[in-house]
Amino acid sequence: MNVLTRVSGLMTNAPFILNLDCDMHVNNPKIALHALCVLLDSKGEKEVAFAQCPQQFYDGLKDDPFGNQLTTLFLYIWGGFGGLQGMIYVGTNCFHRRKVIYGLYAADQDIQNGKKGWNESVLEMEMVFGTSKRFVESASQALEGKKFAPKDNLCNYLEAAKKVSSCGYEDNTAWGKKVGWIYGSTSEDILTGLDIHTRGWRSEICSPDPIAFRGCSPQDNIVTLIQQKRWASGLFDILLSKHNPILGFLCGKLQFREALGYVWLLCWGLRSVPEICYAALPAYCILTNSSFLPEKLWIHGALFVTYNISTLSESLRTGLSIRTWWNTQKMMRITTMSGWFFGFLVILLKKLRISEPIFEITKKEQSSTSFDGVNQNSGRFSFNESPIFLPSTTILFVQLIALGTCLFGWAQHVRSGLGYGLGYGLGEVLCSAYLVACYWPFLKGLFGTGKQGIPLSTIIKSTMLTFLFVHFCKLTIIV
Structure with missing residues (x-):
């Protein structure tokens, strides 16, 4: 330019x-x-x-x-x-x-x-x-x-x-x-x-x-995640530089509320870290038979419902469908804990002087179509061996194990009557179920073939990380 x-x-x-x-x-x-x-x-x-x-x-x-x-x-x-x-x-x-x-x-x-x-x-x-x-x-x-x-x-x-x-x-x-x-x-x-x-x-x-x-x-999720990774890394890099908007407010002529808006934007990459921790928290509580939510969930439930009603009304007023709204919410979870997380890691490695970020051009090619003019894979998730799919696949595995443990715990609770207590409640279970719903394309990818299937190498790596997480949960129980 x-x-x-x-x-x-x-x-x-x-x-x-x-x-x-x-x-x-x-x-x-x-x-x-x-x-x-x-x-x-x-x-x-x-x-x-x-x-x-x-x-x-x-x-x-x-x-x-x-x-x-x-x-x-x-x-x-x-x-x-x-x-x-x-x-x-x-x-x-x-x-x-x-x-x-x-x-x-x-x-x-x-x-x-x-x-x-x-x-x-x-x-x-x-x-x-x-x-x-x-x-x-x-x-x-x-x-x-x-x-x-x-x-x-x-x-x-x-x-x-x-x-x-x-x-x-x-x-x-x-x-x-x-x-x-x-x-x-x-x-x-x-x-x-x-x-x-x-x-x-x-x-x-x-x-x-x-x-x-x-x-x-972008016409597929791979290009979308790469684009989001580049955006998140560039934004987080600005946050840690001399161009930080707070400095622009203190030393320049940037208005305070405008500076806060820029800070919100520049924190996209940093936001991935607490979101991954929050995603792991309900599974951790189920696996350790503990709780992080109060027994009375009406405050937290009201906040969750209010947020979703607000974003849904925004989409409907814009002329979008309910399905579009859900796809946006689903992709926000996937993007934050994969593309944005890797953008955060890229800048972390830069600040540690281990490697420099590269500019990855977004490919915006038109999707190929079949003889009848319809692309059979249009809108379906594609996967490759990129590590960008590793966090999402691992989070899915962790939530599936947590829900499996929950079902086993409930069965034991029914079998043993009042003598067997559950430390976690309905809130933790609903959080894990919500995450599984968000990562439904990855669940389908476990059984897909070709580009629509998650590569075996990614599944193996995610399985190992999941076992490490479960082992960590057991260690905390012993302590």
Whole structure:
């Protein structure tokens, strides 16, 4: 993106930049007019850095079996951001103000010369934007709000364009640090938007009817989990960096509630650790004949029911089906304890200087179809030998053993009468049963064949981890 920004800034210096992923297409031909109404508004021109259009997809599978359409996320969560300092930048479908990308602070808007913050000398400008005199001239004009005025034939700028597009051009410059798209995370879009908000700018949602852009989404669960892993790792990396939103609030111009929203987002990877512990807790209680829930479950039950009614009503108001809502809830458990957990591990290894994260490109290929035009495996879970399926398979095994132990314990309780007591209650059993329902695709995968079956190597590894967990439970009983 920085290369494209430099080349376009050199050749045109247009005041606005449209950022689109390669799989997106324009669905509303008047979207540029809608975005400019936001960016050129008398108030927006001084405060709004970018206009973000929500994502929607044209190839969504029926009932969204993999939970990757993100419909309610954009409508409610991202809409909530829009009521604060502004919508986050999601990496595509966005109209940017060029001088903001060039590092301009919101406080500099009232200054006639937008270069405030950089020294007036050419040397300082070259240290920021690079050694191309033509590009430094172009950037100066953009920051000052002047129209692009080439001094000679535009064709003569081609050589300069080749120079600024080279990989080594940004060495020893501020590109990726203070100007352009910010480097240092596989979620560079969120990092760039966070940097813009920290500089005091706002952003706006631009959601016309019909929707502005449409694109394609992952067509199987493997690609979905890899995408979620990349997002979680990049977000968690930002949380542990100098770009932490709390620091942005204390030392920058990031608003407090906007900072809290960013913290919630950046904690996706970290959230996987307590969720795995919570998933293991009911099974642990059943295996150790103990309890972590009170006998009167009405408070906890009311919270669980209230949460599900709330999310269900959001889905129904959005026009989604009950099946879609359940698939979303199910995939949240699977994604958190697999994709997000591995994203957390990736950054943990990075901080320990053991390995560096890599950017895994999301494959968005159209699913193959049979002769009658119907894909027989559409919406079905696929598996491979990737370790990303190991936590989910292990959690399923642990819950199945816990439920089996529960049935055996109840049989013993009935056989022995009051002389045999159960330390756990109905709450722990319902928690384990709920997790088995969430991991139903993995239960089916145990009996599937080909790509729809869990590989034997994954089953063996998960079985060993399950035995270790059961052994740990027995040790705690002895202690």
